[in-house]
Amino acid sequence: MKRVKTWTACVGALAFLVLGACPAAGGDEPTAAGTDRTGPVTSGYVDIEGGKLFYESAGAGPVIVLIHDGLMHREVWENQFPALADQYRLIRYDRQGYGKSETPKQPYSDADDLLTLFRTLNVERATLMGGSSGGGLAVEFTLEHPEMVDALVLVGAVVEGLGTSAHFMKRAYANFKGTPEETMELWINDRYQIAPQNESARKRMGELLRANPQNLDLSKHRLRQRPPYYSLERLSEIRVPTLIVVGEADTPDVHAHAGAIESGILGAYREVVAGAGHLVYLEQPQEFNRLVGEFLSLIARRLERGGPNGKSAPETSDALPFESGFVKVDGTALYYEVLGQGEPLVMIHGGLLDHRMWDDQFDVFAKRYKVIRYDARGHGLTNGPSGSFHDHEDLLRLLQHLGVERAHVMGLSMGGRIAVDLALEHPEMVKSLIPVSSGLSGYNFTGPDFLENTKNLREAYRKGDYALATEWFQRAWTDGPERTPEQVDPKVRERVHWMIFHCIQPGRNLAQALSPEPPAISRLGEIKVPMLIILGDLDMSDIHVIVDKLAKDVEQAQKVVMPNAAHMVNMEQPVAFNKAVLEFLAQQ
Numbered sequence: 181m182k183r184v185k186t187w188t189a190c191v192g193a194l195a196f197l198v199l200g201a202c203p204a205a206g207g208d209e210p211t212a213a214g215t216d217r218t219g220p221v222t223s224g225y226v227d228i229e230g231g232k233l234f235y236e237s238a239g240a241g242p243v244i245v246l247i248h249d250g251l252m253h254r255e256v257w258e259n260q261f262p263a264l265a266d267q268y269r270l271i272r273y274d275r276q277g278y279g280k281s282e283t284p285k286q287p288y289s290d291a292d293d294l295l296t297l298f299r300t301l302n303v304e305r306a307t308l309m310g311g312s313s314g315g316g317l318a319v320e321f322t323l324e325h326p327e328m329v330d331a332l333v334l335v336g337a338v339v340e341g342l343g344t345s346a347h348f349m350k351r352a353y354a355n356f357k358g359t360p361e362e363t364m365e366l367w368i369n370d371r372y373q374i375a376p377q378n379e380s381a382r383k384r385m386g387e388l389l390r391a392n393p394q395n396l397d398l399s400k401h402r403l404r405q406r407p408p409y410y411s412l413e414r415l416s417e418i419r420v421p422t423l424i425v426v427g428e429a430d431t432p433d434v435h436a437h438a439g440a441i442e443s444g445i446l447g448a449y450r451e452v453v454a455g456a457g458h459l460v461y462l463e464q465p466q467e468f469n470r471l472v473g474e475f476l477s478l479i480a481r482r483l484e485r486g487g488p489n490g491k492s493a494p495e496t497s498d499a500l501p502f503e504s505g506f507v508k509v510d511g512t513a514l515y516y517e518v519l520g521q522g523e524p525l526v527m528i529h530g531g532l533l534d535h536r537m538w539d540d541q542f543d544v545f546a547k548r549y550k551v552i553r554y555d556a557r558g559h560g561l562t563n564g565p566s567g568s569f570h571d572h573e574d575l576l577r578l579l580q581h582l583g584v585e586r587a588h589v590m591g592l593s594m595g596g597r598i599a600v601d602l603a604l605e606h607p608e609m610v611k612s613l614i615p616v617s618s619g620l621s622g623y624n625f626t627g628p629d630f631l632e633n634t635k636n637l638r639e640a641y642r643k644g645d646y647a648l649a650t651e652w653f654q655r656a657w658t659d660g661p662e663r664t665p666e667q668v669d670p671k672v673r674e675r676v677h678w679m680i681f682h683c684i685q686p687g688r689n690l691a692q693a694l695s696p697e698p699p700a701i702s703r704l705g706e707i708k709v710p711m712l713i714i715l716g717d718l719d720m721s722d723i724h725v726i727v728d729k730l731a732k733d734v735e736q737a738q739k740v741v742m743p744n745a746a747h748m749v750n751m752e753q754p755v756a757f758n759k760a761v762l763e764f765l766a767q768q
Contacts, residue, residue: 231284236261237269240269242483242484246310247308247310247318254278278395279392284400291320294321298328304328312338315334322420323414326419326420331422332421333472336427337437340406347431356398373385419446421478424442425471427458427459429457431458434458447513447562456468474678474682477536480536481542500519504518509569511691512565514574515535518552518582524549525589528589528594529555533593533676541761556574559689568691570693570696576609587610589610597621603709612711612764613709614761615730616713617714617716617727629721630721656747657676660716668746709736710767715740715741742757
């Protein structure tokens with residue numbers, strides 16, 4: 181790409197460094213740099229125009245490229261490199277003038293350098309994880325090479341075009357005043373870079389900077405070229421899942437940039453990490469890694485299949501067509517995934533869960549049907565901004581976006597309620613219904629088991645004990661009222677735990693779902709399509725009441741009760757569940 185502007189002003193260099201801070205070429209032969217629990221770590225140099233970039237790589241699987249900020253270098257990711265490399269192929273590198281990479285001697289582009297890194301290391305697609313100006317680079321690269329980016333993790337990131345405040349620039353000038361040694365100590369002790377209480381992280385930052393004083397040399401930024409546009413004005417072009425992470429003690433400028441990025445990228449969501457400043461991954465590595473791991477888990481199928489329009493692995497799903505993305509609905513964007521061909525089959529998750537609850541069904545059913553699963557508002561990758569809405573209208577918009585005229589619709593709990601509402605409000609869209617452990621609009625939950633559990637859950641949430649609130653949910657809906665946690669498959673509980681914990685965080689779900697008028701409970705006789713109702717025998721008492729009413733009031737309804745399962749029947753008894761549903765669908 182032709183670059184038209186070089187950073188020559190001191191102001192530009194300061195902002196670039198503080199806030200964050202390739203045509204194919206054959207690199208040096210990689211060498212073994214060491215080993216850890218993920219296996220060998222390889223390292224080497226990539227030839228770029230006018231110099232070399234140092235890199236390290238470890239692990240196997242979908243690729244994640246780590247891009248450092250404007251003060252540090254690749255080693256700032258030391259708490260993420262081994263932690264993520266047990267599931268992914270991790271690549272971290274030093275940009276020009278940082279760490280072990282050469283100082284630039286001619287005008288250069290960080291985006292072109294990153295492209296050369298991709299090509300040299302045979303990377304076709306990757307998730308980009310960038311800190312500060314490294315996040316800005318990740319955004320720029322995504323705009324220039326969208327086909328090469330699966331997802332973004334932007335940490336304290338900045339976006340070109342928004343600028344910086346007078347407060348920010350005053351701080352930058354003050355910290356660069358004096359000798360190189362004085363400058364280094366000022367940045368190490370800066371209260372925004374590292375939150376005051378994080379002394380161990382401050383000490384580590386000092387060790388890394390003192391060993392690499394060239395990182396603070398502003399002269400390299402005079403040669404840096406940028407594209408002939410501001411990334412800010414093109415954020416809406418980015419259509420990949422995006423996680424934004426900001427430390428609560430970071431500068432107001434960085435929080436402002438995070439807000440702009442969140443507003444600009446469809447489906448992006450922001451996490452603010454308590455007890456951290458600018459270098460969140462160095463200060464709060466456990467919490468940061470949890471957030472990133474959760475985000476990557478939400479897009480696991482997208483990563484496995486190589487982007488939004490890839491194909492599944494032949495050994496698992498016969499290379500079935502796959503699609504993922506976001507569709508705009510009023511006030512938010514629904515995340516969805518589509519796999520397979522044939523008659524459309526929609527899978528709707530339960531409340532406080534997300535699309536992953538159908539993992540045991542998604543590939544299996546896609547061998548015969550075009551399977552669609554998505555995240556409702558406030559769940560998974562779909563934001564839940566304040567305001568009222570109708571879940572079934574959101575689903576209608578999704579089906580229209582995908583060109584679906586009529587579908588089999590299956591939903592668990594809240595998802596069952598949505599499925600029934602869709603059939604009543606838009607009967608032309610529904611070929612058959614499969615409510616599982618179903619809710620029902622207009623039904624008033626009165627069971628003593630439900631009321632007691634809900635009281636405990638709300639009290640835990642009010643106190644800010646989200647782990648306890650998650651456990652109360654598990655007791656009611658994963659275990660059921662007749663079992664102890666020890667009597668439930670721990671793998672099922674673990675899967676449910678992370679879905680709930682992700683969804684239950686403050687600010688995640690502010691929207692109010694409205695029922696159709698009149699609600700479904702008084703209109704079930706209007707449903708004229710075949711219905712298969714599935715229930716676990718150990719589910720909550722109110723769910724048994726709802727299922728019995730569905731079976732009684734819907735003319736073409738049949739009920740299946742599965743033993744040794746509570747609310748999450750499709751996760752507890754996947755083989756029996758899949759068999760029952762496939763047999764029902766084959767008759768339609």
